[in-house]
Amino acid sequence: MNISVSIYDKLKSYGFKLTRGRKLIINFFIDRNQPVSAMEIMDFLHKRKINLHKTTIYRQLEFLLELNIIRQLQFADRKKMYEIRTSDHHHHLVCKNCQKTEKVASAALETEIQTMEKDILAGSDFKNIRHSLEFFGLCRQCQ
């Protein structure tokens, strides 16, 4: 079962349209399988001679977020990153210099984080606890 087709079906079932730009953006997310910025999406489309306006890019991002197809990440930068939402829970290792990114994951760490989230629920007035954990460093090229 093709992941992009299953996303298309989801959109159609809600009555949303499958435009050329939307399909390209969805497939870009699937192919990259890594966090990308709005600007990177624009550049990718531009190379394929598809000139979507930046407003449209941001509206697509908002739309895909709303439908839980992508997720938003905030690294040390001011700009937001987005990646396709998959079932595997993972975090990132980001180069402080060039933003090259790798996935990282640890079952032991997730267990500890879940414990922490339970403690927070019990010990504070906050509800709906989520977390963001990212690692930063210098990649080989940037050392």
Add this chain to the structure above:
Amino acid sequence: MNISVSIYDKLKSYGFKLTRGRKLIINFFIDRNQPVSAMEIMDFLHKRKINLHKTTIYRQLEFLLELNIIRQLQFADRKKMYEIRTSDHHHHLVCKNCQKTEKVASAALETEIQTMEKDILAGSDFKNIRHSLEFFGLCRQCQ
């Protein structure tokens, strides 16, 4: 031993000047003991009839970062937050709606994170690994 005086001494020892604005900003960081934005610093100074230009605020932040007196944090927002650098390693619980912030800490979690950082050093080309871990939720008022 007064913490603000020890910071003043450090600055003087490097030959930097103790201006009215700089002292107020340092003391604001010490008093608040929580992450604040550039804009919050401006507002604080404005209330005390000290109108430092925004350029000056940003240059002070850069300066205090350079000297490791404050640290920079990035939550889910586009804007950066800054807090006084203390010896206690901690993370934050931030309200997604109003940005109200509490400190959180867990020795067990830090141990697990350190293990992860060692694994990353061993298993990737990255060096100088750091981490950012923040929790998000909805505070009492915003639920």
Add this chain to the structure above:
DNA sequence: TTGACAAATGCAACTATGTTGCATTATTAT
């Protein structure tokens, strides 16, 4: 195949946050 209708887009103008170059002012040591 063609309308009709809603969804999606383009555009201009705008906002928020932060940065740069350069002339002027304030702090410090002597």
Add this chain to the structure above:
DNA sequence: ATAATAATGCAACATAGTTGCATTTGTCAA
């Protein structure tokens, strides 16, 4: 008090993202 230089103010600029509104496009049903 003076000289040296750190710090500031200002205008202009940069980047990332947002909003209102007119126009275009995709879809479904006739």
